[in-house]
Amino acid sequence: GAVVSQHPSWVICKSGTSVKIECRSLDFQATTMFWYRQFPKQSLMLMATSNEGSKATYEQGVEKDKFLINHASLTLSTLTVTSAHPEDSSFYICSARDQAGGYNQPQHFGDGTRLSIL
Amino acid sequence: QKEVEQNSGPLSVPEGAIASLNCTYSDRGSQSFFWYRQYSGKSPELIMFIYSNGDKEDGRFTAQLNKASQYVSLLIRDSQPSDSATYLCAVLTDSWGKLQFGSGTQVVVTP
Numbered sequence: 532g533a534v535v536s537q538h539p540s541w542v543i544c545k546s547g548t549s550v551k552i553e554c555r556s557l558d559f560q561a562t563t564m565f566w567y568r569q570f571p572k573q574s575l576m577l578m579a580t581s582n583e584g585s586k587a588t589y590e591q592g593v594e595k596d597k598f599l600i601n602h603a604s605l606t607l608s609t610l611t612v613t614s615a616h617p618e619d620s621s622f623y624i625c626s627a628r629d630q631a632g633g634y635n636q637p638q639h640f641g642d643g644t645r646l647s648i649l
Numbered sequence: 650q651k652e653v654e655q656n657s658g659p660l661s662v663p664e665g666a667i668a669s670l671n672c673t674y675s676d677r678g679s680q681s682f683f684w685y686r687q688y689s690g691k692s693p694e695l696i697m698f699i700y701s702n703g704d705k706e707d708g709r710f711t712a713q714l715n716k717a718s719q720y721v722s723l724l725i726r727d728s729q730p731s732d733s734a735t736y737l738c739a740v741l742t743d744s745w746g747k748l749q750f751g752s753g754t755q756v757v758v759t760p
Contacts, residue, residue: 537692563745563746565746565747565748574750574751574752574753575693575737575750577747577748580745580747582745622690624692624693628746634681634741634744635680635681635698635700635741636746637683637695637698638683638695638739638746638748639695640685640692640693640694640695641692642691642692643691643692
């Protein structure tokens with residue numbers, strides 16, 4: 532149980548392109564999903580918390596107009612990197628929590644999306 | 650600023666030995682703790698969670714929690730080369746499920 536699917540796994544595109552990444556909870560409903568970014572040999576960095584039906588909460592220093600997050604259903608959240616540039620190249624990972632079972636539920640991670648901007 | 654601290658390692662462990670990983674946290678009110686394993690180039694995967702003081706065992710893994718001393722640890726028994734990875738300690742920080750992660754401890758199991 533608690534499977535999170537993230538698509539695509541790899542994206543290579545030209546500078547200036549917008550890229551959409553999908554995160555789906557396959558066997559549970561997720562009121563809250565999270566988006567992280569990780570540069571090589573560095574720690575996970577939380578970008579934003581995505582709540583179903585409401586605006587995402589962005590961490591300090593993350594540009595909300597650059598990284599658009601939509602959480603339209605209990606099983607799907609999307610991250611769109613708008614007008615991507617080479618410095619946006621990174622490993623983007625989503626996670627989701629099963630809303631059943633209460634406060635202590637862990638986050639379950641998708642497989643991540645490796646984004647390369649040329 | 651809530652902090653979660655881990656020794657970055659690498660922690661070198663002979664195959665078959667016990668790997669011991671430690672994590673300390675700053676928020677005395679923290680209630681829920683998680684251990685994730687992350688292989689190089691992959692996303693984190695949940696190994697264990699622990700909420701109550703004491704030990705919790707799952708297969709070769711044992712999590713230990715001491716809220717009074719504000720530390721949580723992970724023991725890996727009979728370490729295997731496939732256990733070579735970075736282990737992330739995480740502390741639940743709010744009701745939405747936001748986690749504060751440590752920087753991770755790299756474990757290298759040598760045959």
